[in-house]
Amino acid sequence: MKHIANFIASLSLFINVYSQSPAVITVKANQPIAPIQSTMWGIFFEDINFAADGGIYAELVKNRSFEFYKSLMGWREDSSSRYSNNSRSGYTTIINRSKDNPSNPRFARINVLADRGYGLTNEGFRGMGIKKGVTYHFSMLASQHDGSNAIVRVELKDSKGNIIGNAVVKPSGKEWKKYSAEITSTATEQKGSMTVWFEGKGTLDIDMVSLFPGDTWKNRPGGLRADLVQLLADIKPGFIRFPGGCIVEGHELTTRYQWKKTVGKVEEREMIINRWNREFDHRPAPDYFQSFGLGFFEYFQLSEDVGAEPLPILNCGMACQFNSAELVPLDELDPYIQDALDLIEFANGGTNTKWGKLRADMGHPAPFNLKMMGVGNEQWGPQYVDRYKIFAKAIHEKYPDIKLISSVGPFASGELFGFLDKEMREMKADILDEHYYMPPDFFLSNAKRYDNYDRNGPKIFAGEYASHIRGTEGVKRNTWQAALSEAAFMTGLERNADVVYMCSYAPLFSHVDAWQWAPDLIWFDNLNSYGTPNYYVQKLFSVNKGTHVVPVLLNNEAITGQDSLYATACIDKNTNELIVKIVNVSSVGKSREFLIEGVKKLNKKAAMTVLKSDNPGQLNSSDNPQAVAPVETVIDIPGRKLKLDIAASSVTVLKVKM
Numbered sequence: 001m002k003h004i005a006n007f008i009a010s011l012s013l014f015i016n017v018y019s020q021s022p023a024v025i026t027v028k029a030n031q032p033i034a035p036i037q038s039t040m041w042g043i044f045f046e047d048i049n050f051a052a053d054g055g056i057y058a059e060l061v062k063n064r065s066f067e068f069y070k071s072l073m074g075w076r077e078d079s080s081s082r083y084s085n086n087s088r089s090g091y092t093t094i095i096n097r098s099k100d101n102p103s104n105p106r107f108a109r110i111n112v113l114a115d116r117g118y119g120l121t122n123e124g125f126r127g128m129g130i131k132k133g134v135t136y137h138f139s140m141l142a143s144q145h146d147g148s149n150a151i152v153r154v155e156l157k158d159s160k161g162n163i164i165g166n167a168v169v170k171p172s173g174k175e176w177k178k179y180s181a182e183i184t185s186t187a188t189e190q191k192g193s194m195t196v197w198f199e200g201k202g203t204l205d206i207d208m209v210s211l212f213p214g215d216t217w218k219n220r221p222g223g224l225r226a227d228l229v230q231l232l233a234d235i236k237p238g239f240i241r242f243p244g245g246c247i248v249e250g251h252e253l254t255t256r257y258q259w260k261k262t263v264g265k266v267e268e269r270e271m272i273i274n275r276w277n278r279e280f281d282h283r284p285a286p287d288y289f290q291s292f293g294l295g296f297f298e299y300f301q302l303s304e305d306v307g308a309e310p311l312p313i314l315n316c317g318m319a320c321q322f323n324s325a326e327l328v329p330l331d332e333l334d335p336y337i338q339d340a341l342d343l344i345e346f347a348n349g350g351t352n353t354k355w356g357k358l359r360a361d362m363g364h365p366a367p368f369n370l371k372m373m374g375v376g377n378e379q380w381g382p383q384y385v386d387r388y389k390i391f392a393k394a395i396h397e398k399y400p401d402i403k404l405i406s407s408v409g410p411f412a413s414g415e416l417f418g419f420l421d422k423e424m425r426e427m428k429a430d431i432l433d434e435h436y437y438m439p440p441d442f443f444l445s446n447a448k449r450y451d452n453y454d455r456n457g458p459k460i461f462a463g464e465y466a467s468h469i470r471g472t473e474g475v476k477r478n479t480w481q482a483a484l485s486e487a488a489f490m491t492g493l494e495r496n497a498d499v500v501y502m503c504s505y506a507p508l509f510s511h512v513d514a515w516q517w518a519p520d521l522i523w524f525d526n527l528n529s530y531g532t533p534n535y536y537v538q539k540l541f542s543v544n545k546g547t548h549v550v551p552v553l554l555n556n557e558a559i560t561g562q563d564s565l566y567a568t569a570c571i572d573k574n575t576n577e578l579i580v581k582i583v584n585v586s587s588v589g590k591s592r593e594f595l596i597e598g599v600k601k602l603n604k605k606a607a608m609t610v611l612k613s614d615n616p617g618q619l620n621s622s623d624n625p626q627a628v629a630p631v632e633t634v635i636d637i638p639g640r641k642l643k644l645d646i647a648a649s650s651v652t653v654l655k656v657k658m
């Protein structure tokens, strides 16, 4: 009897297990549903968290032209023991010549009283990152007064004040001239500084005091930090949206982004306060300004360098509605619209046009081939509709091929979103820019968000998104849990590539000592940088983009969270590859059968890349930048039927030649 009971028990266990054994996942490789735009996965650059000055723009001197509201912010008078005694060896006054030079009105007048020297030390952006063996280019504009014989000695220093490099320049003559020197550092320092000593006697005027590393991206003088650009290039972004964000709108209209003030000679670009300087009381950044050394020409050039479409966003006559909400009256919008039209000429116009000529003069005679532009950022309400209509009419009349990105407000749903979504669809807008900064649950439950969007309506730009989890100390962090939920959601973006044309995580960069907003895709200090788990999710999707979406189905349905799995599949018609992306958000690994239909044969080997962590709270950091990073292996493919072990809490990308 006991044996029979045992047999029945095992039989029922067997039947149970058998009936629960999961269905096969089918990929229909010969049934492309939609082309994937080359712009599908891009980058959103905003000058927040010291992303530009102190970040990707490699200038090491803060407040180089003395234009901060405290004119010597970032500078301090030095009294090194080498030179000190009790008497004053010099002093600085700040002269404003706004009549002669309205875009760069201030300069420093240095009065050197004693031969022993008077020094000004620049602290850099929370220190200066200096690398052993790298040559640094020092430069300054100077004008020597009659009878003055001041010379300039430049010293690079480590955090203890030891000199790790120096050079001398000897200004001569009254007219403003640029003086340069090269300094090779003898040590590496994360928080270095630069002291400029004035020796001799007399009066010297100085401006645009600058120090750049020689190892910038493509070794361009006055260029960008190579490590940060490389991280962007590695994503192979389809587009770069710039310069933001709220930075476009400004706290008030006077601090809006005006692209014309960011092009031409660097010393003629009018600096303004950065709107993030005073946005958050808990993260004040009084020394956050925009020098515009990274301006629109450089953004276009960066886009070209990394093979991305440029996507500038322009102010539409509205300041940030979370702040002053200032509006430009409708009958005074012309200069704003002219800025948009002129920008297209700057990017694409012949060198015989005013703005095309400026582009050529700046070193790029060939057009940048601009195809799209954003009108406003996170605007809302009828006031946006009124302004957008005027912009769209003017731009489309002159440039019918330029696609316009329009706002649907700062939120993913609700009244503001609903109103603009309806209005913009009625207007047959080109592309709607949706933003969602939401908790992980939102991302997990929204993998189907676009399944029912109108296929004939405007296309979608998921222009700013990030999964936000408040950490125990109140700071939102780039945890693996956040990144995994984004990956799950992104399968839904790719599955809907016939509607979703562009996507970008936000924000992009963050300085570890000077951030205002977290989480962010890439973190950096003065010397190093690293990608977050979210960065690797973005990268995995982007570098495995494919050209056409194909169905990947479980019980004939898209895989959008059943059994904690999310999936998307695509083929790459250029390389003849099948790419399957599977996200497992459960803490249990899964073994699943796959059937690849519609291919004659698959290669016997496939690349399998897995991004995973057992710890939902896992972060990457300067000390452990690859704590969560993709691991690539080659697996055997037995045939069109295969079994895959999908790791717990993982993103898996399978790539196989067909």
Ligand code: AHR
Pocket (backbone or CB within 6 Å): 046, 048, 244, 245, 246, 247, 377, 378, 410, 464, 506, 507, 517
């Ligand atoms: O990415 C940070 C900010 O979030 C952007 O400036 C704005 O568009 C959004 O509110």
